[in-house]
Amino acid sequence: MRAMTLPEGIDVDRFRRLAALAREEDFGAAGDITTALLPAARQTARGTWNIVARRAGRYCGTAILPALLEELAPLVRVEPDSAARDGAAVEPGTAVARLSGPLVQMLAAERVLLNFLQRLSGIATVTREVVEAVARTPAKIYDTRKTTPGLRDLEKYAVRVGGGHNHRVGLHDAVLIKDNHLAGVPTERLAHAVFEMLCGWSQPERRPRFVEVEADSVAAARELFKVVGINVILLDNFGPDALREAVSVRDGAGLRGKVELEASGGVTRDNVRRIAETGVERIAVGSLTHSAAALDLGLDAVDSPS
Numbered sequence: 001m002r003a004m005t006l007p008e009g010i011d012v013d014r015f016r017r018l019a020a021l022a023r024e025e026d027f028g029a030a031g032d033i034t035t036a037l038l039p040a041a042r043q044t045a046r047g048t049w050n051i052v053a054r055r056a057g058r059y060c061g062t063a064i065l066p067a068l069l070e071e072l073a074p075l076v077r078v079e080p081d082s083a084a085r086d087g088a089a090v091e092p093g094t095a096v097a098r099l100s101g102p103l104v105q106m107l108a109a110e111r112v113l114l115n116f117l118q119r120l121s122g123i124a125t126v127t128r129e130v131v132e133a134v135a136r137t138p139a140k141i142y143d144t145r146k147t148t149p150g151l152r153d154l155e156k157y158a159v160r161v162g163g164g165h166n167h168r169v170g171l172h173d174a175v176l177i178k179d180n181h182l183a184g185v186p187t188e189r190l191a192h193a194v195f196e197m198l199c200g201w202s203q204p205e206r207r208p209r210f211v212e213v214e215a216d217s218v219a220a221a222r223e224l225f226k227v228v229g230i231n232v233i234l235l236d237n238f239g240p241d242a243l244r245e246a247v248s249v250r251d252g253a254g255l256r257g258k259v260e261l262e263a264s265g266g267v268t269r270d271n272v273r274r275i276a277e278t279g280v281e282r283i284a285v286g287s288l289t290h291s292a293a294a295l296d297l298g299l300d301a302v303d304s305p306s
Contacts, residue, residue, distance in 0.1 A: 004070065007063045009166070010153040015064075018150055019071035022112045032108040045103040048079075048303050051117065053090040054296035057125035060161040061117040062086045064154070065097060068116055073109035076101030086161045087124060098302065110299050119151070120158040121295035127162025127288050130272055139276035139283050142167045142262070146286040155289045167284060168209065177213045179236070190215075190223040198229050212262070221246045221261075225253045232282065237265035243278035 004012050053059065061068075062083045069076050082098035090096060099106065131141050141164040147155045156166045168174035177194060185193045194213055201208075212232035215221035224233050235246055243263055250259060262282035263275050275283055 004067050006067055007157050007160075009160075009169070010064070010157055014150075014153060015067065016071060018154075019068060021150075022115070023072055023109075026112050027108070032104070035104050035107045038104070043104055046101060047103045047106065047301060048098060048100045049106060050095040050300050050302055051097045051099065051114070052298050052300050053094045053096060054092055054298055056089075056091050057121060057295040058128045058162055059084050059088050059090050059094075059096045059117075059295070060086055060120040060124035060158045062097070064120075064157070065117070068113055069099070069109070072112055073101065073105035076105050076109065087128070087163070096297070099299075106299075114297050114299060116154070118294035118297050119148075119292075120154055120161070121297065122292040123155055123158035123289055124162035125295050126292040127159050127164040130269055130285055130288065131163040133269055133272050134276035134283070137273070137276035138279060138281055139263075140165050140281065141272075141288070142282050142284045143288050144264075144284050144286040144290075145170065146290040148289070159288055162288075164285075164288060165282075174209045175211045176234070177211075178234070179214050179216055182214075187217070187219050187223060190220055191226040194224065194227050194230070198227070215246075218242055218245050218249060222249055225250060225255055225259065230259060232260045232262050234262045234264060234284075235280070238263060240274050240278050243275065243280055247279035 004015070006012055006015060063086055065078055065083060069078065076099050079098040079100055084090065084094070084096040088096070127141065134141060143156060143159040143164055144167055145152070152169070156169070159166060168176060177197060182190065182193060198211065210231040211229055212234055213224050213227070213230050214234040214236055215224055216236060221233055221235065224230060235243060238246065243261075246261060250256060250261060260281040262284055263278070263280045264284035267275060267283055267285045268287070272283060272285070
């Protein structure tokens, strides 16, 4: 098995399993029974195809396209210098890559290949729109764990391609103490409760990437500012006025640059600018992944297979 090069954050073994599963659900036990009906001469033919955008957006897939082909159509290749850069703006009719190889492999892999690329390009497109909406503010756009099961590595790659930032990868790499973890704890006891939880960390050789705690009110945030070791406070479903007040309280406590504030809940392209202008450093947007529409891509023959 050849070494596979993938963007940082995409696990090679998971990627191989995912591609194999996608191929298996399309091929089943019988394989491509339509392509098998082609005349013998066409069974050995080769061809050249362009992957073409059908609507405007941001393309995502260049860095994984060779690896996808290796799993789905191993004799099909991306022609050198034909692939658009990841994150490139595309218009209808833009060719983002040119492929060449055996006709039967390309026909069999076409739909699964495009399914991956369309999904990722849709996420990159939405992410870029949201990132552009907060331009020239302190806020950065972050994804969430609201991803398609099995596709998290790839969807977070697409968020990065769109100019966004990745939140925690999963439950394993960062601490995020949410309201359900703190259910029943009165506001005046929040600092004590969170401090006790953090003191219970039992893996001194393996520190989490960051520690984040959710606050459901400015009063709760005020209590959490007392706890040493919190990197981010999550302000969930705060309106703009409450966000600005939390920023003011944090700054008044001398914690700017030490504790970041993250807004989440109900964030849309229409209101994200108002949220960013409150002074928070982070905005978590679940819709980057859970609601992104696929960017329509197609496969067009460049010449007749021969």
